[in-house]
Amino acid sequence: MAFQSSSRFRSPVYTILFSCLILSLALSACGRLADLTGFDGGEDQGEGGFEPLDLSDGEDQSSAGDDVPPVSLSCPAEPMEISMFVHHTWNFSPNRETEMMSVEGSTGPLAGCSLTVVRDKVTMEDCVVPFTNQGYLETDAGTCDIKANGFALIALEDGYCEDGVITLTLSETLDPDEEYGGSMNCPNISQPYIPFYPPSLTTREFQIQIGGMSATETVDPDLSGQFQYSKEWTLVSKDLEIPEE
Numbered sequence: 001m002a003f004q005s006s007s008r009f010r011s012p013v014y015t016i017l018f019s020c021l022i023l024s025l026a027l028s029a030c031g032r033l034a035d036l037t038g039f040d041g042g043e044d045q046g047e048g049g050f051e052p053l054d055l056s057d058g059e060d061q062s063s064a065g066d067d068v069p070p071v072s073l074s075c076p077a078e079p080m081e082i083s084m085f086v087h088h089t090w091n092f093s094p095n096r097e098t099e100m101m102s103v104e105g106s107t108g109p110l111a112g113c114s115l116t117v118v119r120d121k122v123t124m125e126d127c128v129v130p131f132t133n134q135g136y137l138e139t140d141a142g143t144c145d146i147k148a149n150g151f152a153l154i155a156l157e158d159g160y161c162e163d164g165v166i167t168l169t170l171s172e173t174l175d176p177d178e179e180y181g182g183s184m185n186c187p188n189i190s191q192p193y194i195p196f197y198p199p200s201l202t203t204r205e206f207q208i209q210i211g212g213m214s215a216t217e218t219v220d221p222d223l224s225g226q227f228q229y230s231k232e233w234t235l236v237s238k239d240l241e242i243p244e245e
Helices: 002-037
Strands: 080-092 101-107 112-118 121-124 127-139 142-162 165-174 181-185 190-192 200-207 213-219 227-236
Touching (some): 080 127, 112 127, 165 227, 200 213, 200 227
Antiparallel strands (some): 080 101, 080 112, 101 127, 142 165, 181 190, 213 227
């Protein structure tokens, strides 16, 4: 009988001790959760509770994504002068038979145009950019080396700005009014040669953002079946420079 009485007495005590241990672990876990979230459970949670992420020009934004530059959701109310730099590379080959003829081309360094954006309007004067060619032609007499240089004419066919996005429709052709020079040197003869430039009509969008913006077009082959090209346009402005810290 004494053994049974002792068991009945100990069982509630163990139950109480076990419940206290569970409660203690639960409170400890809640304390760790509060440390991680900043939630203190008090009445005033405006300072110590959940706060929205600050995506303004704060000093420490490294965790918010270093690769995402600030963007503008509106177009400039005052005229913004923008330089458009072009970096184009291409290959010319009739019917894309590069084993018979292949001429590489590229625009010169820092080749570009100037445009102005104010509110919804975009204006740009026609401009010319220099480029060079280099390649070969296989003939019955042997291989002919080709070297040439010329200018491309870039014109703004249509342009506007809406909600911080600049839309440009650009046409590009070989400028026949600019001087060009070129030669084809074969084993037994050398003669002048005209340069090759891939014509295009392209519409691209550029989000106004700090650090500038770029758009590209890659075609292989183009509608003529003679060119493969990769064209890149980059808009930069002093108004879009990254501020120094």
